[in-house]
Amino acid sequence: MKTKYDYIIVGSGVAGTTISKGLLEHDRNISILMLEAGPVVEAKTRRGWWDYITLDRTPYAYTYDLDWEAKSIGKINFITSGARVKAYGGSTMHWGAWALRFKPEDFHLYTNTGEGGDWPITYDDLEEYYCKAEEYLSVCGDDSENWTRRSKPYTMPPFKWTAADGVMVQAFRKVGIKPGKMPIARYRKCMTTGTCKYCPFGSRFSAQYVLDDLREDVRHKNFTVRPNCVVTQIICSSREKIEAIEYIDSTTGETIREHADTYIICSGSYETPKLLMKSRNSYWENGIGNDHDLLGRFIISHSMLKVRGWTPKNPEKWFQEYDFPTLMSRTYDTEEQQKKGKIFLFKNRVLPDIDIASLMIAGKTPAQIDDIVSGPMELELQAFMEEKGKFENRLQIVPGKDRFGLPRTTVNFNRTDEEIANTDDRLNIMKTVIDAMGYKIVYAKTEDPGAHHTTGTCRMGNTPAEGVTDQNLKVHDIDNLYLCSNGVFPTGSAVNPTLTLTALCMRLTDHLIAQSNGH
């Protein structure tokens, strides 16, 4: 084995993969060791796809957290199960690939509202990287919508609204909401199978495909990926310097130490702070970078607001044809809405849910199926609502390990009465849309947050008292340790985080290259 790498990267998801790709494109001979706690799950297999179709079973679902591995202990149930794929390639194996930019005001939430946090960088600092990230992920979008300023157009045209979107598009306009087309990461080879969660063609971006390409490229002689390797400690030689990473190879039980010039922790918003918390020593008694007790704090994700409407007839026999929503709006995702809570609106991707096969399996006759298809129909308007990070909302390690050797987790998440009242206010806005459609409201509710979009747990800040890392994602007071996951975000905005994370990865890569060139 090599004695010292240029970089050790912990985590093989979109962050670790994107950084590796950028570094290798700059210098094919650079030495990178990537360590991944989870196993390799094969993509694009025929059996895997057929099992997904016939059994609704994906080959990576067994890596999802079980309830005893990540528990919610606050008043609001913070749902971790099903949120993250603990495997080679990470959570882009199962993501929906909705790829939206944060907006300029999202970087100044504390300044604008007195709540949450401020980023030590601005939207303009990240804008060129948003353009690069959209190209890399192959984001299809509508330039004419103009939700936020951009210096380059989308790489591909948007997916059009489906016929079943029409009634909601018209209702949006009636109530003064501007309808838009969902920006989605899909390559040109998309064959519209609607089986995005396990695409048979590899048409939806997945870090696994990029990682496979990097490993198979014969020029990358010094790029090594080791799955089933759980990093247990970061070892310091002084307060300012990381000397080594210690990990356990789950397949052999061996404990191994590896050394690098620079370490980058890309283990997601849960495992990144947990690893630092666990790595206590005489220089960092409370965990690496944790003198101010910020690790695991300010945890947020998105609440999901839902308003469902019902109509007695579906004469056009609509059913959902894509596996992603095509209709969305950012009308309430603006600076004016930050205090009450921004919402990102979108039409539910699975309704109208006419499962023809299930009707046949249940023994319905052709005439009965015809009646059901053209009979009562439900549509649903959903929204992600921005949460604001609070110090007391936190993620912690508890004794014990999960099935992959990672420490078990608790999440303590709560909301204020004012925040709960604000969600009701947002639901009332959404109800006006269902009313304008002429549909009867079946329910209007706020669901517990899912951990898919968790941010804040090792946030950026200008000083060690404000954040774990600086604006370049370097851990304060440590020369050679960087963090790159959703956890570094001081705010969560109202939209999905992956595009912003990818942009940050590309910015960090440029910074690392500049550092290595002596700038």
Place this chain on the structure above:
Amino acid sequence: MIGNVICQDKVDSGFLPGEGQELSHQNREFLWRLFVEIGKCWKNVKWDSSNLKSSWIDLIKAKTEFAPSYTGEYINATYVVQELIDMYGEKDAFHKLFLDNGIPSGPPTTRLAHAKKYVIDEFIKMQVLASGFKHFGGPNSNYHGYVKGSRYTLMPEVREFIESIEESK
């Protein structure tokens, strides 16, 4: 529940063993005939499902050549369906099997229930996604699992909502 000694034979609810076995030509022909009957029952495909055969072969291959193998389930299904044909005649056998089988809900604990869950139900799902859905949806509809094709061809990949210019203002 329909059937007799074979259909109602009690078995474990887990996969029927079939590792190492291979489907014979006769097994395959019988299974294809079973698949075609789905289209005849619901009248939702054309050309006696012949345009779906390549997808069906792909399904059978994937399900029998990779673990856990469905070979045991497929062979079981041929015995089950043959008993029904012997008892009720071909037309009634398939009608009862698809629309009026009397199988109780819950894990499959009879040979008939195994055939329904692991063979017939999965064949139905495959048939619907391979084009059977089109009969029930409007023109140009798409469906989860259907390979509609590239979004860059002239045919629309889904039923689209097209706004008038006045509406979009």
